[in-house]
Amino acid sequence: MKKLALSDEILLSIEKPARYIGNEVNMVRKDTDSVDIRFGMCFPDVYEIGMSHLGMQILYDMFNRREDIYCERIFSPWTDLDKIMREKKIPLFALESQDPIKEFDFIGITLQYEMCYTNILQILDLGQIPLHASERQESDPIIIGGGPCAYNPEPLAEFFDMFYIGEGETVYFQLMDRYKENKKKGGSRREFLEMAAEIEGIYVPSFYDVFYHEDGTIKSMTPNNPHAKATVTKQLVVHMDDATYIEKPVVPFIKATQDRVVLEIQRGCIRGCRFCQAGNVYRPMREHSLEYLKDYAYKLLKNTGHEEISLSSLSSSDYSELEGIVTFLIDEFKGKGVNVSLPSLRIDAFSLDVMSKVQDIRKSSLTFAPEAGSQRLRDVINKGLTEEIILKGASEAFQGGWNRVKLYFMLGLPTETVEDMEGIAELSEKVAEVYYEIPKDQRNGKVQVIASSSFFVPKPFTPFQWARMSTKDEFLQKAYLVKDKFRTMLNQKSLKYNYHEADLTVLEGVLARGDRKISALIEEVYKNGALYDSWSEHFKNDVWMKAFETCGLDSDFYTIRERSLDEIFPWDFINAGVSKEFLKREWQNAIGEKVTPNCRMQCIGCGAKSFKGGVCYENQN
Incomplete structure (x- = not known):
């Protein structure tokens, strides 16, 4: 194994040194001299949180199946190590090779939660990479953001070279091939960004200009480069069984937040809850087959040694083969101490038969x-x-x-x-x-x-x-x-x-709904010590409030102001599959207290049916 980036003296002086040494079970090792692309997969939070993220494990496995790509993991150093790295000018490194991340071709940052935004600047700063995309040189990595928060990338626009809108298994390899092609012909960083902008789902913020009305609302957002598209369309996996899943997840040395095998049973949701972003942007619902899940469940448990398997989806109860997969897991692993976890269950569809099978292994609280x-x-x-359904389920x-x-x-x-x-x-x-x-x-x-x-x-x-x-x-x-x-x-x-916490929620609203002006706010709070904002013990609301004044921004503009139906939102240039007309109709239905049926009951014309080849619930079976 390569020499660690941190000395024994440093490792012995910090909390949980296992966060930084790599070499876990199922970690991928490659010769860095024999690959064409080095990709740093980054989760801007502490190791235990990042290692619990399914999307990161999926992409890590997917990239490393290609011989020409070496994907390594990057996490935010905890505050104790952060202090030491700054004092000793130690560059941030990846776990696998322990090499500085500034030597990589790409840093892909998962945007999972708005209150992790200051940690993104920590990653760049400790990585000795310029914070602003406009200041990066030819030798700097390409910084790319993806994940649910990328559906409004504008508050982070200054810091990213590009954003990937949609599910990672779709066009990433196309992007990597364009990079290799550009590198081979000696092309510049800008030429690669232009090539990337032509790929569906890739958004390059520097190729767009935003104009504002006097009241601060957006007047227009227009491409300033002929390679950029006026509308960026999300990418999604059409047929779930065609997508490869993780066979050998990396098993952390220390207990992760989700210390279990995760089996994704479906994507999307049929329910149409009006507050739920995931239920809209991950439409339409797409299921894995029972045989696919049986195969991967066996491989995952065999290759990790975990004693719990969690069935992951937005609404597990709506998976058509739920009873089948639970019965298989119970029968297959009976007597082996494997617990089955069923998150995201609806109380109205909670099968007593399924529940009784699960409880034979271990009882915990129901949510x-x-x-x-x-x-x-x-x-x-x-x-x-209805209340009747809730009480009956209880x-x-x-x-x-x-x-x-x-x-x-x-x-x-x-x-x-x-x-x-x-x-x-x-x-x-x-x-x-x-x-x-x-x-x-x-x-x-x-x-x-x-x-x-x-x-x-x-x-x-x-x-x-x-x-x-x-x-x-x-x-x-x-x-x-x-x-x-x-x-x-x-x-x-x-x-x-x-x-x-109420003050945290207000800031989450600002960052979720913000425009490009919010980039200055994020940078200001970071420079004044804000970090790990999602952790209550580190959240500094006073630093944020002072930054609003310094930057001349009003949080109320982004939060308590009700929008008119014709206002242009910062995210309107993205086609997420659901039409704005559908969302307007549902907003008016909400005000009228009118219930909209779920997708199994009736097609409600959200736009998903005509999106990406007509995949929606009613024509999957």
């Missing part, structure tokens, strides 16, 4: 997401759940032996009233009451109902992108109201209520 406390507000957000779960339930809600949703908010406590109380209706000798101890509320952020490419956000004070007032209501509940000892 359900009513999202809103009243039926009226659940209709507004198009959740498609009853079945309790009869199956569970006694701990987590309920997820949102505060600050459009049209929300006091009755809607108080309904969170009332619904939680009713769930607890269902448990106590079971005969005492059939109960499994005391029940615990944990209700959590996040604060609503209107995300791009959702029907709620026209909605206003609440202010920090409004969010807190709502949380206090719900908390007070919980104190009046008869079964309050069985109930627990938590809520998210």
Whole structure:
């Protein structure tokens, strides 16, 4: 193994040195002199978080199957090592080769969560790579961003050479081949960017000019380079079984946040929740076949030694072969101590038969997401759940032996009233009451109902992108109201209520909905010490508030201002498969408290059916 980039003295002085040494089970090793392209796959958070990210593992495996590409992993150094690297001027390095990342051809950064944006600048800064794309030289790596937050790339436009819009298995190799072609003929960095801009799904921010109205809204966004497209179209895998999956995931030395094998069973969602960005941008829903999943489940467990397998999707209950894959996993690995985890289950479709099979191995808490406390507000957000269904599902779960339930809600949703908010406590109380209706000798101890509320952020490419956000004070007032209501509940000892940080949510809204002007804000807070903003103990709200003043920006402009239907959004140049007309129609349906059927019940004309060859739920089977 190559000599480590960090000395033994440094490794012994920092927390969890295993984050930085590589050499884990299933890590890929290649001769760096025998490859044409060196690609650094970066997750801008600490190792344990990044190693839990499925997309990173998929792309790491995919790239390394090509002999001419060596893909290595890069994570944000924790604050203790960050300090030492700055003091000793140690350049940021990749785990596999321990080489400085500035020597790579590409750095691909996963944009998973807005509050990781300052960590992106940390990666570039410690990597000794100019923060601004405009300042990079021919020898600097190409910085490319992808992932869910790339659906509004504008707040990061200054820092990236390009963005990849869509699913990574589609045009990445085409991009790599263009790079090799340009390199072979001695082409410049700009010439490669022009070649890249011609590829569907690739967005090069420097090739576009943005013009503003006097009120700060966008007047137009136009290409300034003939190679750039006026509309950038997301890329997606059409037939899921055609995509290769990971056979040998890298197994971390230390416990990762998701310390298990992850088996992706489908992409997309049929439900149409109006607050959910993923449910819109990952349309249409596409399933893996049962045989495909059986094959990969066996390989994954065999090649990792993990004792848990999680079935991953936006709505596991909607997978048509859910019972089949669960039955296979239970039967195949019975007696081997393998636990099956089923996240993203809908309470209305939770099969008691499937549940009873899973519980034979290990019981844990069940998680359900009513999202809103009243039926009226659940209709507004198009959740498609009635109180009767929620309570029936909880009853079945309790009869199956569970006694701990987590309920997820949102505060600050459009049209929300006091009755809607108080309904969170009332619904939680009713769930607890269902448990106590079971005969005492059939109960499994005391029940615990944990209700959590996040604060609503209107995300791009959702029907709620026209909605206003609440202010920090409004969010807190709502949380206090719900908390007070919980104190009046008869079964309050069985109930627990938590809520998210309000100031963090406001900033998430700014970064999610922002335009190019926000790049200056991100750079300003980074230079003043903001880092690991998604970690409560490191979040510095005062630094952010001061930066708004310094940059002459108003957070209210991006958050509490309700948009008109004809406003141009910073992300309108992206074709994400759902039409803006559909989103407008759904926004108006929300205001009218009108429920839209899911895709299995009826095609709702979102645009996915005519997107990329007509793939949608109704013509997959």
